Amino acid sequence: MAAPMLRWCCPGRRWAFSRIGDGSRHEKRFPAGSASSGKRGHSSVAQQPFITAQKPRKGDHEWAAVVGLEIHAQIASNSKLFSGSQVHFAAPPNSLVSFFDASLPGTLPVLNRRCVEAAVMTGLALGCHINRKSLFDRKHYFYADLPAGYQITQQRLPIAVNGELAYSVCVGKKPAWVATRTVRVKQIQLEQDSGKSLHDDPRARTLVDLNRAGVGLLEVVLEPDMCCGEEAATAVRELQLILQALGTSQASMAEGQLRVDANISVHHPGEPLGVRTEVKNLNSARFLAKAIDYEIQRQINELENGGEILNETRSFDYKLGCTVPMRDKEGKQDYRFMPEPNLPPLLLYDSGSLPAGVDPQQVINIDQLRERLPELPSVTREKLVRQYGVLPEHSVALLNEVGLLEFFQNVMKETRAEPKKVTSWVLNTFLGFLKQRNLAVSESPVTPAALAELLDLLDRKAISSSAAKKVFAELWRGEGKTPAQIVAEKKLELMHDQEALEQLCRATLEAHTGVVTDLKKGNPRAINKLIGLVRKATLGRADPAVIKEVLERQLSS
Ligand SMILES: Nc1ncnc2c1ncn2[C@@H]1O[C@H](COP(=O)(O)OP(=O)(O)OP(=O)(O)O)[C@@H](O)[C@H]1O
Ligand SMILES: [Mg+2]
Numbered sequence: 312m313a314a315p316m317l318r319w320c321c322p323g324r325r326w327a328f329s330r331i332g333d334g335s336r337h338e339k340r341f342p343a344g345s346a347s348s349g350k351r352g353h354s355s356v357a358q359q360p361f362i363t364a365q366k367p368r369k370g371d372h373e374w375a376a377v378v379g380l381e382i383h384a385q386i387a388s389n390s391k392l393f394s395g396s397q398v399h400f401a402a403p404p405n406s407l408v409s410f411f412d413a414s415l416p417g418t419l420p421v422l423n424r425r426c427v428e429a430a431v432m433t434g435l436a437l438g439c440h441i442n443r444k445s446l447f448d449r450k451h452y453f454y455a456d457l458p459a460g461y462q463i464t465q466q467r468l469p470i471a472v473n474g475e476l477a478y479s480v481c482v483g484k485k486p487a488w489v490a491t492r493t494v495r496v497k498q499i500q501l502e503q504d505s506g507k508s509l510h511d512d513p514r515a516r517t518l519v520d521l522n523r524a525g526v527g528l529l530e531v532v533l534e535p536d537m538c539c540g541e542e543a544a545t546a547v548r549e550l551q552l553i554l555q556a557l558g559t560s561q562a563s564m565a566e567g568q569l570r571v572d573a574n575i576s577v578h579h580p581g582e583p584l585g586v587r588t589e590v591k592n593l594n595s596a597r598f599l600a601k602a603i604d605y606e607i608q609r610q611i612n613e614l615e616n617g618g619e620i621l622n623e624t625r626s627f628d629y630k631l632g633c634t635v636p637m638r639d640k641e642g643k644q645d646y647r648f649m650p651e652p653n654l655p656p657l658l659l660y661d662s663g664s665l666p667a668g669v670d671p672q673q674v675i676n677i678d679q680l681r682e683r684l685p686e687l688p689s690v691t692r693e694k695l696v697r698q699y700g701v702l703p704e705h706s707v708a709l710l711n712e713v714g715l716l717e718f719f720q721n722v723m724k725e726t727r728a729e730p731k732k733v734t735s736w737v738l739n740t741f742l743g744f745l746k747q748r749n750l751a752v753s754e755s756p757v758t759p760a761a762l763a764e765l766l767d768l769l770d771r772k773a774i775s776s777s778a779a780k781k782v783f784a785e786l787w788r789g790e791g792k793t794p795a796q797i798v799a800e801k802k803l804e805l806m807h808d809q810e811a812l813e814q815l816c817r818a819t820l821e822a823h824t825g826v827v828t829d830l831k832k833g834n835p836r837a838i839n840k841l842i843g844l845v846r847k848a849t850l851g852r853a854d855p856a857v858i859k860e861v862l863e864r865q866l867s868s
């Protein structure tokens with residue numbers, strides 16, 4: 312499929328800072344330091360330069376893209392939203408289904424306190440207003456994995472409204488900027504998940520697994536404040552980190568605990584927003600970004616060719632890299648919303664409004680939940696910058712990989728090396744090894760203690776940095792040797808015998824008179840050649856700075 316030329320702008324690109332939406336979006340920027348994060352080889356979208364489209368050429372119509380997300384996060388709870396069935400990933404099909412989940416007549420919903428607390432905590436963390444009264448509604452649609460024929464959700468009066476999600480992006484290449492952007496949170500609603508339909512194509516049948524039916528979900532609805540796939544993926548990543556920090560959802564996209572519907576439209580800047588399409592059920596940050604960018608281009612092409620955009624539901628074909636209309640969702644669906652008659656309004660209290668003498672187990676006190684809020688990722692990042700002098704974009708990278716921050720902090724506890732050095736080793740060497748082998752931090756054969764010891768050796772100049780790389784590669788083999796043992800076995804310790812080094816330098820100068828002549832003629836590279844020759848003769852065990860000093864002294868004498 313040939314990629315058509317992009318002619319859309321995203322606020323934040325160096326060439327187009329126009330604002331779209333209703334103007335509430337804002338951005339704070341600060342320099343990200345000298346190191347460009349784009350070349351670090353990280354997979355995270357937040358680490359890539361934030362430029363994906365071409366500058367419109369003179370005469371081109373400029374297009375602005377608008378993206379709004381609906382994010383479904385599975386609540387981390389032992390039991391379902393309205394029944395006592397357990398919640399487990401990958402349990403045998405239909406092994407976690409109560410009569411209520413299967414919609415047998417005569418069964419009634421009982422609200423799970425833990426799910427309500429998770430919604431309130433998430434709302435508080437996103438600066439939402441928590442509604443003291445919220446309502447449950449039935450949303451009707453027919454699907455084999457929805458036995459009741461409706462889903463219980465909060466359409467009329469959701470539990471939390473009007474919040475804000477702030478996230479950091481690296482903008483530009485060199486110099487890079489870390490910019491903080493915000494997207495408005497329209498609402499957070501509690502709702503039930505559906506079951507799963509397993510399509511057995513060879514036998515032309517569909518099997519239904521109801522284990523997921525009735526699991527509690529938080530639907531976080533974001534206003535249409537974003538403008539491209541990368542921005543949306545970065546916002547989702549931040550929300551994922553927040554949910555994980557709160558413990559309200561494990562939010563693993565791979566395990567389907569975080570699923571995103573992306574709403575996308577395009578318009579000419581200054582004109583009303585265009586008709587949106589909705590790309591359903593994206594469960595990877597990469598596919599989310601790809602699906603959105605594809606859909607933006609498709610809509611622009613369609614409109615430029617005289618076509619129109621239908622308000623339709625689409626899915627992303629990740630093999631072809633394109634969005635396609637969903638056959639079963641053609642046309643606007645009528646969900647026939649109605650109040651859920653079996654659930655009374657959900658009432659929440661704060662310390663001031665708590666009725667006297669009430670059983671604390673029977674009510675939820677928002678103020679108590681506020682006190683239980685843990686440190687949020689944005690605060691952790693600020694602390695890293697303040698406490699260790701870590702560059703802002705490095706603080707983003709440290710939080711972006713599960714377990715990486717803890718690894719970094721554990722190395723810091725045990726080493727004398729500077730935080731800057733530790734950050735560089737953790738983000739470049741350590742993360743590089745992990746990425747190359749597609750491993751998680753928890754699967755690393757190198758422990759924080761081993762890396763700390765290695766960095767100590769480097770810090771007291773016992774080994775050179777190239778030797779340190781060799782030691783790290785050896786540690787990665789996971790044979791249980793300590794860095795000091797590897798250094799001793801491989802004879803990697805720096806040469807401290809000054810007399811021997813002097814002799815090697817002298818011998819090198821005598822054996823390579825051509826290079827010496829070159830140097831004297833003013834070729835600046837010749838000295839590096841000589842340093843390289845001496846290093847080779849020492850098997851990489853001499854410090855290049857010391858070699859240079861000796862060579863220059865001998866040459867001038
Ligand atoms: N013109 C637009 N372009 C892009 N996104 C839009 C536009 N208008 C609204 N949106 C986004 O569409 C989403 C609407 O979500 P909401 O849950 O309110 O309704 P829905 O999609 O109709 O319902 P459902 O939950 O059944 O999918 C929001 O994320 C909002 O930001
Ligand atoms: Mg929705």
Ligand SMILES: [Mg+2]
Nearest residue numbers: 381572574589
């Ligand atoms: Mg929707």
